[in-house]
Amino acid sequence: MNDQLERCGHCRYYQPLEAQGGQCHRYPPMFAGDASPREAHHWRFPVVGSHAWCGEFSPAQTA
Numbered sequence: 001m002n003d004q005l006e007r008c009g010h011c012r013y014y015q016p017l018e019a020q021g022g023q024c025h026r027y028p029p030m031f032a033g034d035a036s037p038r039e040a041h042h043w044r045f046p047v048v049g050s051h052a053w054c055g056e057f058s059p060a061q062t063a
């Protein structure tokens with residue numbers, strides 16, 4: 001699974017936020033703590049680097 005193409009940046013579940021990082025949308029948002037008084041801040045998609053990877057990788061669709 002260490003092929004350069006099988007990275008978050010090439011995964012269908014990756015949502016880029018910046019040049020080298022983004023969010024993984026493979027699963028619903030996860031509880032991220034209740035330190036903030038705003039409920040919307042309690043649930044987050046995991047933040048991942050574009051060069052990271054995991055066993056749930058699925059290639060992004062190409063037109």
Ligand code: SF4
Nearest residue numbers: 008011024026054056
């Ligand atoms: S963490 Fe896994 S499922 Fe999520 S974007 Fe990266 S490779 Fe894809």
